[in-house]
Amino acid sequence: MLCNDEMRKGILSRLRGYRYEHSLGVERAARRLAEQYGEDPDRAGTAAILHDITKHLSPQEQLNLCEKYGIIPCAVEKSEPKMLHGKTAAAIARAEYGMPEEICQAIACHTTGRNRMTLLDKILYLADYIEETRDFPGVDQARELAKTSIDRALLYCYDQTLIELVTRGKLIHSDTIAAYNDMIRQGIRWREA
DSSP, X not given: OOSOHHHHHHHHTTOOHHHXXXXXXXXXXXXXXXXXXXXXXXXXXXXXXXXXTTTTSOHHHHHHHHHHHTOOOOHHHHHSGGGGHHHHHHHXXXXXXXXXXXXXXXXXXXXXXXXXXXXXXXXXXXXXXXXXXXXXXXXXXXXXXXXTOHHHHHHHHHHHHHHHHHHTTOOOOHHHHHHHHHHHHTTOOSSOO
């Protein structure tokens, strides 16, 4: 078992309010997706409860953790330090909880995606997007797609995220573009032809 009861309690004690409920929702969604798509539910659930462990930190605290753990923020992350919470949470998961690299990688890319995502990466990204407390335009479509194809659901999430970022005039992380392009190169489509 990756995360025993005592460790799980310790992790959850670091989360408050919405972040606590959200993390439990992501854990439930990740376990469901793991069972459906052939990943280990314990690995997926462990990644899920750790994924936002540093999200509550201030931008300066995020940057301090980057310095401590040798994380070099890109220009987009420097201008949007909250994006760093995936990488800083992965560093905490590795250093404080001894998590294996594949779990840390899934945590690190849960906000941006990345090129050549593993099944665990995809599950955590999608679980974070569709968990039951999420309520925004398009989330129901993502949930429906997730029932039949993790890749189609993931591409839909990227589409929606990119549209929102462009509409709001926000910077787009190069990992998100790489993740989107990787899926398009594979011939994945979420819209019916």
